[in-house]
């Protein structure tokens with residue numbers, strides 16, 4: 165899988181942080197034991213807001229701003245089309261008339 169290494173230009177940092185805020189995909193998180201904070205993209209790489217963890221790579225599609233734009237559009241359309249079907253509630257409570265005459 166292709167990786168992009170820091171440093172990143174402002175537009176790439178912006179795209180990376182857009183992924184972090186996106187909510188539909190799992191964000192990059194801190195690798196320090198017991199921390200697990202969502203990382204923040206900077207020109208020099210990912211940094212953790214709570215400790216000094218640094219990560220200097222991202223997936224190449226993540227630094228491409230057009231990719232998340234398209235993804236957002238696609239998700240937006242999906243949301244709009246996700247209307248609930250009319251509930252076809254059919255009544256199946258017919259009385260059971262088949263009586264079994266036991267004995268004779």
Ligand SMILES: [Zn+2]
Pocket residue numbers: 194195196199200201212213214215216217
């Ligand atoms: Zn951390």
